[in-house]
Amino acid sequence: MLLLVLSSLIVTANTQTLAHTVQISENVGATIHLEPNDNPRAGEVTQIWFALTRKGGKVIPLKNCNCQLAIYSEPHVTGELALIEPRLKSIQAERYQDIPGAEVTFPKPGAYQLLLSGKTAIEGKIKPFELQFLVTVATGKAVDIPQSGQNIGxxxxxxxxxxxxxxxxxxxxxxxxxxxxxxxx
Missing domain, CATH: 1.20.5 (Single alpha-helices involved in coiled-coils or other helix-helix interfaces)
Known part of the structure; x- marks a missing residue:
């Protein structure tokens, strides 16, 4: 019984540790958050947001960053077209204002790579950056999303x-x- 309780605490601790992943590139860092509860489910809308900051912790609002988000199903080959390229919009989340966010529906469970790239609109303050986040999507509703370049008609x-x-x-x-x-x- 004690072993069961301890193992559940370890699993809970690990889940919390992985919830808000931080990546750094050049002098930009970002913390990713996925709603609901950092547990995206296939076929259901997931809100993704990035607390984007420059060195020193100052928040970079979306209006000051030419950012793009590309989502790839893992594993993927370099140069492959993104599975999803959602438009980023300015959102408010927790204590952050006007940060980059998007709503995404992952087509199926599994591993995905989220690639946030961009450069600041304030010249000379931040170099171009590229941040990669690995996300695991849980089972939900199955959805067909056409692949980029696929001949739909x-x-x-x-x-x-x-x-x-x-x-x-x-x-x-x-x-x-x-x-x-x-x-x-």
């Missing part, structure tokens, strides 16, 4: 062409049967 076009071709084939077959059966009488 191809299947629909194929289905629209198939119906007339089937009808034409049926009419030609019927016509041939009628033509061949008539001389037999």
């Amino acid at each position: 191809r299947e629909e076009t194929t289905n629209r062409l198939a119906q007339p071709l089937i009808l034409l084939g049926f009419l030609l077959t019927s016509g041939c049967i009628v033509v061949f059966l008539k001389p037999i009488k």
Whole structure:
């Protein structure tokens, strides 16, 4: 019993430790947070926000940063197109004001890499940066999200062409049967 209680405390402690991951690049750092409760679920909306700060702890608002977020399914190959590229918007979270955030629906459970990159609008204060965060998405609702570069309209076009071709084939077959059966009488 004591072992069970201790193991649950260790798991709880580890979950809390991983909840707010911090990454640093050049003289910019960011803490990532995912709602709900740092436990994203597939098929459900997840709010992601970044407490973006410069060296010394001063918060960098989104309006002062040309930031982009790209999300990749893991493992992925360098140069591969991002699975999701959500538009960042300015949000208020906890004690932070006007920080970068986005709402994302992860298509399936598993590991994802979130890549936050950018440079500040205040020249000379911050160098371009790139921050990588690994996120594990739990089971939720399954969702199909088209991959970048995927030809979405191809299947629909194929289905629209198939119906007339089937009808034409049926009419030609019927016509041939009628033509061949008539001389037999």
